[in-house]
Amino acid sequence: MTDFNSVYVVAGLLVVLSILASRVSARIGMPLLPLFLFIGMMAGEEGVLGIHFDDYSRAYVIGQLALAMILLDGGLQTRMSTFRVGLKPALSLATLGVFITSGLVGVVAMWVFDLSLLQGLLVGAIVGSTDAAAVFSMLNGQGIKLNERVGATLEIESGTNDPMAIFLTLILSQMLVGQVSGVFETVMLFVEQFGWGLAFGLGGGWCIGRLLKWLDLASGLYALLTMALGLTLFALTNMVNGSGFLAIYLMGLMVGNVRGQHIEHILPVHDGMAWLSLIALFLVLGMLVTPSQVLDYLWPSLLVSASLVLVARPIAVMLSLKPFFGFRWKELIFISWVGLRGAVPIVLAILPVISGVEESDIYFNVAFVVVLMSLIVQGMSLAPMARWMKVVVPPSASPSRRRTMGVLHENDYEMLMYHVDNRGVEKIPLRYLRFPSGTSLAAVFRDHEMIYPKGSTELEKHDLVCAIGRSGDVAALNRMFDGEARLKVARDFYGAFIIDGNAPMLELAQAYGLTLSAGEKDKLLGEFIARRVGGNPVVGDDVDWHGIHWVVHEVQGNQVLKVGLRLQ
Amino acid sequence: MKLDQLLPPERTLFDVQGGSKKRVLEFFSTFIAQNIPSLDDQEVFSRLIGRERLGSTGVGNGVAIPHARNPHCKSPLASFIRLADPIDFDAIDNEPVDLVFVLLVPEEAEDTHLTLLGQIAELLNDSENRSRLRHATSQRELHDTLTDLIQQQHQ
Numbered sequence A: 001m002t003d004f005n006s007v008y009v010v011a012g013l014l015v016v017l018s019i020l021a022s023r024v025s026a027r028i029g030m031p032l033l034p035l036f037l038f039i040g041m042m043a044g045e046e047g048v049l050g051i052h053f054d055d056y057s058r059a060y061v062i063g064q065l066a067l068a069m070i071l072l073d074g075g076l077q078t079r080m081s082t083f084r085v086g087l088k089p090a091l092s093l094a095t096l097g098v099f100i101t102s103g104l105v106g107v108v109a110m111w112v113f114d115l116s117l118l119q120g121l122l123v124g125a126i127v128g129s130t131d132a133a134a135v136f137s138m139l140n141g142q143g144i145k146l147n148e149r150v151g152a153t154l155e156i157e158s159g160t161n162d163p164m165a166i167f168l169t170l171i172l173s174q175m176l177v178g179q180v181s182g183v184f185e186t187v188m189l190f191v192e193q194f195g196w197g198l199a200f201g202l203g204g205g206w207c208i209g210r211l212l213k214w215l216d217l218a219s220g221l222y223a224l225l226t227m228a229l230g231l232t233l234f235a236l237t238n239m240v241n242g243s244g245f246l247a248i249y250l251m252g253l254m255v256g257n258v259r260g261q262h263i264e265h266i267l268p269v270h271d272g273m274a275w276l277s278l279i280a281l282f283l284v285l286g287m288l289v290t291p292s293q294v295l296d297y298l299w300p301s302l303l304v305s306a307s308l309v310l311v312a313r314p315i316a317v318m319l320s321l322k323p324f325f326g327f328r329w330k331e332l333i334f335i336s337w338v339g340l341r342g343a344v345p346i347v348l349a350i351l352p353v354i355s356g357v358e359e360s361d362i363y364f365n366v367a368f369v370v371v372l373m374s375l376i377v378q379g380m381s382l383a384p385m386a387r388w389m390k391v392v393v394p395p396s397a398s399p400s401r402r403r404t405m406g407v408l409h410e411n412d413y414e415m416l417m418y419h420v421d422n423r424g425v426e427k428i429p430l431r432y433l434r435f436p437s438g439t440s441l442a443a444v445f446r447d448h449e450m451i452y453p454k455g456s457t458e459l460e461k462h463d464l465v466c467a468i469g470r471s472g473d474v475a476a477l478n479r480m481f482d483g484e485a486r487l488k489v490a491r492d493f494y495g496a497f498i499i500d501g502n503a504p505m506l507e508l509a510q511a512y513g514l515t516l517s518a519g520e521k522d523k524l525l526g527e528f529i530a531r532r533v534g535g536n537p538v539v540g541d542d543v544d545w546h547g548i549h550w551v552v553h554e555v556q557g558n559q560v561l562k563v564g565l566r567l568q
Numbered sequence B: 001m002k003l004d005q006l007l008p009p010e011r012t013l014f015d016v017q018g019g020s021k022k023r024v025l026e027f028f029s030t031f032i033a034q035n036i037p038s039l040d041d042q043e044v045f046s047r048l049i050g051r052e053r054l055g056s057t058g059v060g061n062g063v064a065i066p067h068a069r070n071p072h073c074k075s076p077l078a079s080f081i082r083l084a085d086p087i088d089f090d091a092i093d094n095e096p097v098d099l100v101f102v103l104l105v106p107e108e109a110e111d112t113h114l115t116l117l118g119q120i121a122e123l124l125n126d127s128e129n130r131s132r133l134r135h136a137t138s139q140r141e142l143h144d145t146l147t148d149l150i151q152q153q154h155q
Helices: A002-028 A032-043 A056-077 A080-113 A117-126 A132-141 A148-176 A183-214 A219-239 A244-256 A262-288 A291-321 A329-337 A343-354 A361-380 A382-388 A471-481 A484-494 A505-512 A525-532 B021-035 B041-053 B110-124 B127-135 B139-154
Strands: A401-404 A414-419 A440-446 A449-451 A464-469 A497-500 A542-545 A548-556 A559-567 B012-016 B058-060 B067-070 B077-087 B097-106
Touching: A002 A032, A002 A262, A032 A132, A032 A262, A032 A361, A056 A132, A056 A148, A056 A219, A056 A244, A056 A262, A056 A343, A080 A117, A080 A148, A080 A291, A080 A361, A117 A148, A117 A343, A117 A361, A132 A148, A132 A361, A132 A382, A148 A183, A148 A244, A148 A329, A148 A343, A183 A219, A183 A244, A183 A262, A219 A244, A219 A262, A244 A262, A262 A343, A291 A329, A291 A361, A329 A382, A343 A361, A361 A382, A414 A471, A464 A471, A484 A548, A484 A559, A484 B058, A497 A525, A505 A525, A505 B041, A505 B067, A525 A542, A525 A548, A525 A559, A559 B110, B012 B021, B012 B139, B021 B041, B021 B077, B021 B097, B041 B067, B067 B110, B077 B139, B097 B110, B097 B127, B110 B127, B110 B139, B127 B139
Parallel strands: B012 B077, B067 B097
Antiparallel strands: A401 A414, A414 A464, A440 A449, A440 A464, A497 A559, A542 A548, A548 A559, B077 B097
16 A cells, blocks of 8 residues: 555655746746656656656556646647638648658768668657647746748647658668568558547547537546547547547647636636646656666767757748748748657657667657757757747737636636726726727725726726626727737737728828829738738738838738838 | 938827817818928818728727828928827737827828838837827927937837
8 A cells, every 4th residue: 555655745845846837937937848757767767766768668558648638738729710811821831830840850860870761760750740738838827929821830730740750750660670561551541640640530520519509517437538538549549540639639629629617617627637648648758767778879869859849940931931921031031940859759769669679779869869959958948039030019908807608508707807907997987998899897806895887987907806797798898908018019019000991002102102003002901911911910910011011910811901101 | 311301390299189080180181281381271171081992001009101102292291290199000910099199291202202201110119218209298298208219219
């Protein structure tokens, strides 16, 4: 009995330590994931606790489970509306991009470690996939918001390229132990993996999404049911030789995009589950690694790592994006730089070990160094890089807290909390404020006390107000309580003057003395700008024309609704 | 071209009764046509209102910067109006407007137009500057404050 308890104590304390460390890391801007790895290493055989853990197959099982959970959460968090600008580039990166990255890194690894071509390519495949969760947790921590085109591309890429990297690793490992031989067999395996992955993911996801919306459960059970169904789907897909990872990611996507109140019970729990999986995964990997062995491979691994970051990824990004999509150079450079490697490569590196590939030490240790370097060097330079490459947009105003009320099944009422920071609504009796119709102010909180809002009540700065409205009213309410400071930031970014997207170019030309070509004369400003930026405009896109920066301020689908005029 | 040269004391207007966006622009058009005989009040008004149709020039924080080109305008000219009571201007933050900076430029001077406009926007982007303009207690003080702020901006 005591044996079990000591395991629980150690495991519990390690997780506690990791969670507490996240506070410290947020404060000093240090990436979290290497910290978890470090704590794992400290607990491991050459660390303070000296726990001897080298059970690769158990680590692999834990790794698979954790990855599945992380991908499920990734799918749940991805909004399908971002597909408009992100899907095609992301798919190009997830397929072509992974091939190119893996191939180039493979050749370098072959040369550095004096391996066979197949062995080299295996190294490349292992480090082929990216991790956007690491990117977004870090950017959010520093209050940075990427423009939609770049953000969506990175997010969808990282969800979809794991199955590709996993497939390549699987195939190459099997080739190395001589299980797969012919080209035909390889192609069949590819078709099986992705075919079943797609079918199970989309089909299962559709059904599960419906089921969850239809069921009336205790609020805590929705997330559990999602998790259980996800795991089942993951395992079933694997059993028929499909890609379980692709299936569970797609399932998350399908479930997360069904509107309804159940989503609100699912998301926070799965966010927590993803964190737990990440922590568990990195702790285990930290314990699994033998630091002295890593040191043996350190310098060559650093070379591989540098070739990935500085050569392979940029080339892959350029070749998969530049010819097909309207990205600017700065966006391409940024996407190249943030190809962060996360948990997947280290888990994949276990695969050769347990499938009995010779000299399997190499893979695990190289992957370890590559991931660590990527997380530290690229991770820490993310925010400055984003600003430097101008892929950042000012954060939009949002309620400080938001909860649906559970009154209606469709288009439900929500409780929206705001900190008042707008001179326009301060010191004015409430009855004179123009609330959007259909909304109401439920309560005002000041100095820890609730004030019942009456027509004569006047708001003050730093009051906390609670409004009731539907999601359609949020934009108007945001504007109403929006901070003055935020307005200034927005004006610096978009320019002071905001023009309607449906302003005729001819009238605009008259107002500002612009010369138009024949084709531009009967256009509207929104169409003109949308065409100039390549058809899929996102907020923050800008065009330099006639000495003015025309900055896209608001879009709806592919339509530009508002354009800012930034004068220099 | 410096901003303060476009703005003689008589074109700084203090405690004007606003009423509405249209009334303020009408008021300005009549005023400027009297001040500069070569300008036609109807034309000034229709050009200013035409620009407003493309998107309000209310830039937020109670500031509006109506502007237009005008064929009868020989060199850029500006006018600053402080309203007695804030009026609705369809500004981007929906706040009522009480500080109105109007700019008229000749048809040919495009670059000057943009530079001046940028300077005015920058001047009124600063909350300290806006507050000083709001606290001026007389027409004379308002004009002095404004020229003072413009000169500070140039340094």
